[in-house]
Amino acid sequence: MAGKFDPNNAQNLMEIEKQFAVKAVEQAQTYWNLLEKINPKDLKLTKYDDEIFEHMMKTFPELSEAPYDKLVQLDEDWMKSAEGKTKWRNFIESYKDKVKDYNFGSLIRTDARDEYGEKNTIFVTRIQFYAFEIARNRLGLNEKAHQIAVEEAVKEKAKKEKEAAKAAKAEARKNGNGKAS
Numbered sequence: 001m002a003g004k005f006d007p008n009n010a011q012n013l014m015e016i017e018k019q020f021a022v023k024a025v026e027q028a029q030t031y032w033n034l035l036e037k038i039n040p041k042d043l044k045l046t047k048y049d050d051e052i053f054e055h056m057m058k059t060f061p062e063l064s065e066a067p068y069d070k071l072v073q074l075d076e077d078w079m080k081s082a083e084g085k086t087k088w089r090n091f092i093e094s095y096k097d098k099v100k101d102y103n104f105g106s107l108i109r110t111d112a113r114d115e116y117g118e119k120n121t122i123f124v125t126r127i128q129f130y131a132f133e134i135a136r137n138r139l140g141l142n143e144k145a146h147q148i149a150v151e152e153a154v155k156e157k158a159k160k161e162k163e164a165a166k167a168a169k170a171e172a173r174k175n176g177n178g179k180a181s
Contacts, residue, residue, distance in 0.1 A: 020105055024123070028107040028116050031133070036149035040142035048098060049134050056131040059091050063135065071135050074110045076122050088128065095127045102127040112136045113144040115152075 034043060046052065057064040063071050070078075078084050095102040106129035107121050114120050124132075136142045 024105050024107045028121070032116060032149055035142060035146050036153050040137040040146050041140060043137050045130050045134055045137075046099060048095075049130075052095075052127070052131050053134050053138060055091065055094070056135060059087060068135075068139055068141055071132065071139065072112045072141050074108065074122065074132065076110070079124075079128075091131070092125050092127050099127055099130070108132055109145070112141045115145065115148050 079088060092103060102125065104126045105123050106126045107116065108124050108129050109116055109120050110122055111120050133142070
């Protein structure tokens with residue numbers, strides 16, 4: 001029988017890390033798809049959105065200062081500073097019994113005006129993701145990302161339609177329906 005799991009002495013198993021990474025990427029893709037389809041101001045991420053938003057603005061008053069530069073462009077160094085770590089740890093743990101997977105890893109865009117990408121993505125906890133994205137959505141800071149996502153979807157749809165038409169033409173030629181008389 002296996003003993004009690006001790007996360008402090010657990011090995012970093014590559015397969016487990018890959019599974020967490022896959023889950024984080026899937027969540028990021030899902031969120032990007034939501035930004036494409038729903039106006040960010042109308043987007044509700046959890047049943048606790050109001051509470052999370054108010055709690056974050058109270059805990060981190062520097063984030064509530066217009067024009068909200070610290071929400072638009074996340075400062076990872078500020079978040080990981082000694083003071084930042086302590087404040088974030090307390091914030092995160094307060095959702096332990098409320099938000100499912102509150103401390104799971106999630107990918108977030110460091111710049112709200114751009115899409116997910118290698119240089120525009122950091123790893124945060126799920127509740128931090130919710131806190132930042134709820135604030136960005138409510139304050140209109142994800143409008144540019146919404147526009148980018150919509151434009152990408154239009155381009156992707158046109159590309160697929162063009163490929164389908166090309167495939168249909170090739171199939172017609174193959175079946176002899178496309179020969180000139």
